[in-house]
Amino acid sequence: MTEPIAVVVAALVLVATVVVPWLRLPLDGAFRQVFGRASVVVVVAAVAWTVMVALVAVFAPAVVMPAAVVAVVVVAAATWRARRLVGGRHRRPPGSLSVIGSIRALAHRDAYQLDHERYGPVFTASQFGRPVVCVVGLERGQRLLRGHRHQLGPSPLAFTDQVMGGFLRYMDDDTHDRYGPAFRLAMSRPVTDAARSIAFRTVSQELAAVTTQAEHPGPAMGRVAQATLMAALFGLDVDSPDGEVFGAVNRRFSRRTVLGGHRRTTGALRELRTLVADQRRRLEAGDVDAVCALGEFVASDDDLPDAVCVDNLLFMMRIGAPNLQGLLVWLVHLLAANPQWLDRCRDDNGGPEVVDGFVLEALRMAQSEYLYRRLTNDVDFDGLHLRHGQLVRLCVWESHQDPTVFSEPGRCTDRFVDQRFSQSEFSAFGLDNHACNSVGLVLMAARTVVQAVAADPGMELTPATGLTRGMRHWSHWRPGDDLRWVRRA
Numbered sequence: 196m197t198e199p200i201a202v203v204v205a206a207l208v209l210v211a212t213v214v215v216p217w218l219r220l221p222l223d224g225a226f227r228q229v230f231g232r233a234s235v236v237v238v239v240a241a242v243a244w245t246v247m248v249a250l251v252a253v254f255a256p257a258v259v260m261p262a263a264v265v266a267v268v269v270v271a272a273a274t275w276r277a278r279r280l281v282g283g284r285h286r287r288p289p290g291s292l293s294v295i296g297s298i299r300a301l302a303h304r305d306a307y308q309l310d311h312e313r314y315g316p317v318f319t320a321s322q323f324g325r326p327v328v329c330v331v332g333l334e335r336g337q338r339l340l341r342g343h344r345h346q347l348g349p350s351p352l353a354f355t356d357q358v359m360g361g362f363l364r365y366m367d368d369d370t371h372d373r374y375g376p377a378f379r380l381a382m383s384r385p386v387t388d389a390a391r392s393i394a395f396r397t398v399s400q401e402l403a404a405v406t407t408q409a410e411h412p413g414p415a416m417g418r419v420a421q422a423t424l425m426a427a428l429f430g431l432d433v434d435s436p437d438g439e440v441f442g443a444v445n446r447r448f449s450r451r452t453v454l455g456g457h458r459r460t461t462g463a464l465r466e467l468r469t470l471v472a473d474q475r476r477r478l479e480a481g482d483v484d485a486v487c488a489l490g491e492f493v494a495s496d497d498d499l500p501d502a503v504c505v506d507n508l509l510f511m512m513r514i515g516a517p518n519l520q521g522l523l524v525w526l527v528h529l530l531a532a533n534p535q536w537l538d539r540c541r542d543d544n545g546g547p548e549v550v551d552g553f554v555l556e557a558l559r560m561a562q563s564e565y566l567y568r569r570l571t572n573d574v575d576f577d578g579l580h581l582r583h584g585q586l587v588r589l590c591v592w593e594s595h596q597d598p599t600v601f602s603e604p605g606r607c608t609d610r611f612v613d614q615r616f617s618q619s620e621f622s623a624f625g626l627d628n629h630a631c632n633s634v635g636l637v638l639m640a641a642r643t644v645v646q647a648v649a650a651d652p653g654m655e656l657t658p659a660t661g662l663t664r665g666m667r668h669w670s671h672w673r674p675g676d677d678l679r680w681v682r683r684a
């Protein structure tokens with residue numbers, strides 16, 4: 196027979212071991228602000244667990260004691276695993292593998308910066324308990340990428356399975372040697388120049404549609420990104436009949452998650468492939484005269500575009516549009532938060548280099564965050580031993596906050612207007628042969644938005660009060676949902 200007092204103690208242990216660590220999440224103000232719903236779920240689950248333990252203690256007291264022992268063992272094992280690793284004889288990068296700590300870190304933009312201060316420039320972080328080797332400092336990152344190129348492979352997201360030949364970013368070296376340079380040629384300067392007029396027209400239409408009803412600029416920036424990429428990649432004008440059809444199917448396709456579960460959108464992908472084939476025929480026959488990446492492939496001597504090129508163009512649209520939209524929203528937020536830039540960027544007051552300087556500062560402060568790779572072999576690096584299979588995160592955003600390179604890194608300054616930074620100091624678009632092939636296009640769209648917003652005298656901007664993100668370590672940070680633009684009455 197179990198003593199009632201022992202049952203009560205065991206029940207309290209069961210509640211304390213399970214509930215207390217998780218309550219760190221809703222008790223954390225930043226976590227509550229970014230993940231309000233998840234905080235509520237944790238509290239509800241904690242209450243449910245406590246009630247369940249109380250009921251078990253009343254109706255099946257014999258179960259409580261062994262369950263408490265199991266809970267203590269599990270928590271002790273988790274605490275052991277989460278302990279701060281120190282190099283030791285295995286020369287592991289130091290760090291903590293706490294699962295709850297890693298979930299809490301999702302809500303703190305400076306989480307990796309703090310780990311960097313605590314453990315040094317190469318450390319182990321936890322992403323939901325999975326160890327990830329983090330590297331801060333672009334020069335260090337370059338050394339790792341270049342010195343161990345053959346021991347570092349891609350860390351692909353699930354969507355790449357659906358791309359014929361794989362997505363460029365995740366292609367093996369041989370395949371990438373064939374397609375990477377071809378895509379760089381196809382994303383040529385004339386392609387960017389040709390897309391500029393559609394980008395400008397779409398931004399102007401979106402600004403003209405802003406009313407005295409305050410709105411988040413996100414959806415408008417999404418349409419600007421879509422229109423710009425459709426023009427640049429496929430030579431389709433979003434307002435033409437062909438463009439409208441393509442846009443509608445692409446919207447269905449864009450519901451596809453990048454994590455897998457593609458069944459819902461496979462039909463849309465098939466339809467898009469057919470629409471691209473139609474556009475290719477029009478380009479070959481000279482029925483349309485659009486300068487675009489698809490057209491550059493058609494005009495090249497290669498036997499491209501093949502199915503790999505077509506799928507990659509479609510997935511560049513799928514992945515690139517939200518990326519570009521994210522940058523455009525950041526630009527509006529930073530203009531709102533730093534209104535002196537509105538004057539400076541108006542009609543190129545200080546010359547085009549002022550607008551470019553603002554865009555680069557936005558990339559540094561906001562949009563360039565990380566590069567991921569996976570170790571395909573053990574590697575010795577800077578006195579540490581990195582193991583086969585581990586994920587490596589090159590912390591680009593944290594490297595861009597280095598106060599020895601960027602004084603007052605948290606401030607939006609004009610440092611890029613008259614200062615040049617080397618690639619080991621500032622690198623928003625990648626560090627190796629997988630660097631972004633759409634830099635010119637991205638900068639063009641960004642400039643177009645900044646100039647148009649700055650030139651609109653009736654526009655009133657209110658910055659977001661906080662930042663937010665999705666619940667993944669690779670989710671990008673973005674301005675909070677209370678960012679607004681509105682036309683002055």
Ligand code: HEM
Nearest residue numbers: 363364375511515518519522623624625629630631632633
């Ligand atoms: C805010 C805008 C953008 C930023 C900051 C950005 C940044 C980057 C970075 C850092 C990489 C290197 C990834 C790695 O090494 O793992 C990359 C690669 C790439 N980006 Fe972008 N990107 C942006 C927009 C776009 C857009 C709009 C497109 C498509 C039109 C695009 C297409 C690509 C492709 C295809 C690659 C892989 C290239 C290759 O492996 O050959 N990016 N980008």
